[in-house]
Each structure stands twice: as C-alpha cells, then as structure tokens.
Amino acid sequence: MRETTQTVRRRLRPRPVRPAGWWFDLLLLAALAGITLALAKGQLLGLDLAVREWSETHRPEYADWLARTLNLLGQGGWLLTPLSVLLAVAVAVRVRSVRPLLVVVAAEVLTYLTIGPFKLWTDRDAPSSALPPEQAVKIFNDQPLEYDMSYPSGHLANGIVWYGVIALLLVALLRTLGRPAPSPALARAIRIVPPAILFCTTIYTNFHWLTDSIAGVLLGLFLDRLLARVPWDEIPLPALPNGLDRPGALAPPPPSSAIKELWPSQKPRTGA
DSSP: OOOOOOOOOOOOOOOOOSSOSSHHHHHHHHHHHHHHHHHHTTOSHHHHHHHHHHHHHSOOHHHHHHHHHHGGGGOIIIIIHHHHHHHHHHHHHHHTOSHHHHHHHHHHHHHHHHHHHHHHHHOOOOTTSSSOHHHHTOSSOSSOOSOOOOSSOHHHHHHHHHHHHHHHHHHHHHHHTTOOOOOHHHHHHHHHHHHHHHHHHHHHTTSSOHHHHHHHHHHHHHHHHHHHTOOTTTSOOOOOGGGTTSOOSOSSOOOGGGHHHHOTTTSOOTTO
C-alpha cells in the first residue's frame, strides 16, 4: 500500500499585545463612538471652544514656531511613509524577503480605508477654519469650508500607526545587522513620544480640536493593535522566486545560536 504524505499547515496565532485580549479594542471603539455621538448631540463643543480660545491667547510667536516645527513629526507624505518604506526596503534586502514590505502595504491600506472615510463622513471644520468658531466646531457640519476633514485627527491616528511600524522595522533591521536590538523602553518611546508631541502640538496650534485629537488617539491605537497582532513571518505566501517568501526577521528574536540559521542575510539558504 502506497503511503501518502499530507502537509499540515500550522494554525496562525495572533501576536500578543498589551493589554491582552480584544476587550481593550472594543473599549477603544466604544469610546470613539461615544465621543462621536456626544459631538453629534452638541456636547463637548464648549470644551473644544474653550481649549481653542486658550491656545489662541497663550501662543507667543516663539511657542507657535516651536509647536509647528514639532508638529512636522506627523507628516505622513514626506516623513512617516517614506521613512517606513526605506526601513522596509533595507530589511527586505538584508533578509531577501518581501515580508517587511507587507507591513508598510498593510499599514497604508488600513489607514487609507479608515481614517479618510471617517473624516469625510463627519465633515467637521478645523479650528483655523474661516467659519465662526461656534459653527466650525460642529460635527456633520452643513456649512463646510476648505478645512472640513478635521475629525478625527489624521496626525494622531496616522502617527500612532506609522511610528509603530517604524519601531517594528527598526528592531528588525538592527537584528539583521547583528546589532543589539533597542531596549523595550526605547522601542516604546519611539511608539509613544512622537504621538504625544503631536497630541499637544495639534491642539496648541489650533490645527485640530481637542476632541479631534482624542478621537485620533483612540482610532490610531485600535489600528495599531490590529497590525501588531499580525504574525508577519508566518503568513502563508505563494512560493516566490529565490525564496523571497522566507521569514523577514519580524518575529521576536530567536536564541542567538539560531540567528544565522534563521536569517538568510547572514547565512544564505542553499538550494533556494
């Protein structure tokens, strides 16, 4: 009797996140829905107007210049996305795998399909709009002007997602170079400090209302947790030429003795 062999594909397990479990993700969505509903009912508008007024009256020229400069940390078009692409390409070249590029593609698609449509739907003017503040602050505005995509803050949502991607790819790149990975504290700082600066500066410069930025944080954290759960090195891919579907050094670091066997950038795979 001829024996047949059957390949059993290992079940993909989401990567752990903190706090663990989906309850926190549901909490983020519930908070986002709650703030949006409150704004639609005319609540929290007084808080937004008060913060805007305080910023207008407590922003000397030097502070305005500093805040606007720091706010550039949230520029996606010429900073966050290009930097993420460069890191992904560098890792991909080192490990000879397409998987690092998948991280950037997934982040781009996820943010494009969520943040932009949400802004279009809510139709809220920015604090710097030419409309009177009492009108511009309203969500689902029936008199939108040119700055009518304020809610939620794309600076915050995109910043949280892309700095998470940058931290992941930077750690992977250092591993492939044989360098010590950044300490967990430094990796967390990359993910936390720039968005925290963006939160303060977008409000202080009146680029966004306070509730815009809070909603951006909630949405950004939700999207970031979705991406963080993906086991990038285990996703089934079709067989690619030259083994380009191999792992991309995106998993937690293996024991040092196994590194050269696992990462083809340091030891090419034979017969590929």
